[in-house]
Amino acid sequence: xxxxxxxxxxxxxxxxxxxxxxxxxxxxxxxxxxxxxxxxxxxxxxxxxxxxxxxxxxxxxxxxxxxxxxxxxxxxxxxxxxxxxxxxxxxxxxxxxxxxxxxxxxxxxxxxxxx
Amino acid sequence: xxxxxxxxxxxxxxxxxxxxxxxxxxxxxxxxxxxxxxxxxxxxxxxxxxxxxxxxxxxxxxxxxxxxxxxxxxxxxxxxxxxxxxxxxxxxxxxxxxxxxxxxxxxxxxxx
Numbered sequence: 001x002x003x004x005x006x007x008x009x010x011x012x013x014x015x016x017x018x019x020x021x022x023x024x025x026x027x028x029x030x031x032x033x034x035x036x037x038x039x040x041x042x043x044x045x046x047x048x049x050x051x052x053x054x055x056x057x058x059x060x061x062x063x064x065x066x067x068x069x070x071x072x073x074x075x076x077x078x079x080x081x082x083x084x085x086x087x088x089x090x091x092x093x094x095x096x097x098x099x100x101x102x103x104x105x106x107x108x109x110x111x112x113x114x115x
Numbered sequence: 116x117x118x119x120x121x122x123x124x125x126x127x128x129x130x131x132x133x134x135x136x137x138x139x140x141x142x143x144x145x146x147x148x149x150x151x152x153x154x155x156x157x158x159x160x161x162x163x164x165x166x167x168x169x170x171x172x173x174x175x176x177x178x179x180x181x182x183x184x185x186x187x188x189x190x191x192x193x194x195x196x197x198x199x200x201x202x203x204x205x206x207x208x209x210x211x212x213x214x215x216x217x218x219x220x221x222x223x224x225x226x227x
Contacts, residue, residue: 032213043219044158044203051213059214090157094215103148103160104205104215 002027006091006107013114019064019078021110023091026072031093033074034104035066038088050074051096086114117142117208121218129226134191136221138204145207147180147187148215153200161189194225 006023013019025031035047046059048066056066063082067075074091089110095101118141128134138147146165150158162171164180164187171178177190191198201220208214 034214036217041222044217046208046214046216049214057214059208103163104150104158106157106159109157 002093002105004091004093004105004107006110008110009108010111011113013081013112015083015114016080019076019081019085019112021076021089021091021112023074023076023107024072025074025093028072028093028095030071030096032096033068033072034092034094035074035076036090036092038090038109040087044090048076081114083114086112088112117206117216119204119206119216119218121204121221123221124219125222125224127224127226128194130196131193134194134198134223136189136202136204136223138187138189138218140185140206143184145184147184148205149178149187149189150203150205150217151200152203152220156200158203191223194223196225196227199223199225 003026032051034049036044037047038044047064048056048058050056050068053068053071064078089112091107092104094104120139122137126134146163148163149161151161152158162178164178167184168182169180175192179188187204189202201222203220204218205215208216
């Protein structure tokens with residue numbers, strides 16, 4: 001069966017510090033991978049998605065970046081965090097083909113607080 | 116780009132009352148999905164609708180896809196405290212269908 005792991009679960013970072021969130025998927029190959037952000041009490045904002053190794057599509061211009069160094073690994077990074085980067089970050093995967101191939105499977109999420 | 120709206124933003128009901136959330140798209144959708152997110156948790160897939168006018172049921176939950184495939188609804192009959200959470204609809208984000216665009220969600224509170 002397929003599983004998705006996301007870490008760290010919680011982190012508190014000072015403004016201006018770097019960020020690295022990691023996500024890995026097991027039990028499937030060539031998945032589509034996604035990073036969403038959810039502000040407190042708000043909806044899901046798509047940040048990045050990837051349909052293959054090294055292929056990253058950015059949905060929202062900001063100080064965040066994403067990388068996919070391996071087929072089932074997706075990393076969200078920032079060189080300098082802003083207060084507005086606080087939120088709940090969710091990694092997700094779907095089968096190749098996006099919404100036409102089935103649903104999104106979400107990780108447990110990473111709750112980031114920038115002070 | 117694709118936009119998906121949902122109403123209401125919040126809904127407070129007494130346990131046993133019915134609940135409905137509506138989802139509207141600015142463009143025709145090839146399919147629509149519904150997710151539930153419990154407080155403090157991550158979204159979990161509920162269902163996918165593909166056909167125009169499609170109606171699907173899961174126990175007390177009824178999902179509908181509009182004839183024009185631009186709107187959808189989720190109806191819960193006789194709510195229970197376990198129904199508490201935020202319900203999101205989601206559709207393909209672009210013509211290539213590689214990403215998902217979520218509505219803002221409807222947060223349901225159920226008073227015992």
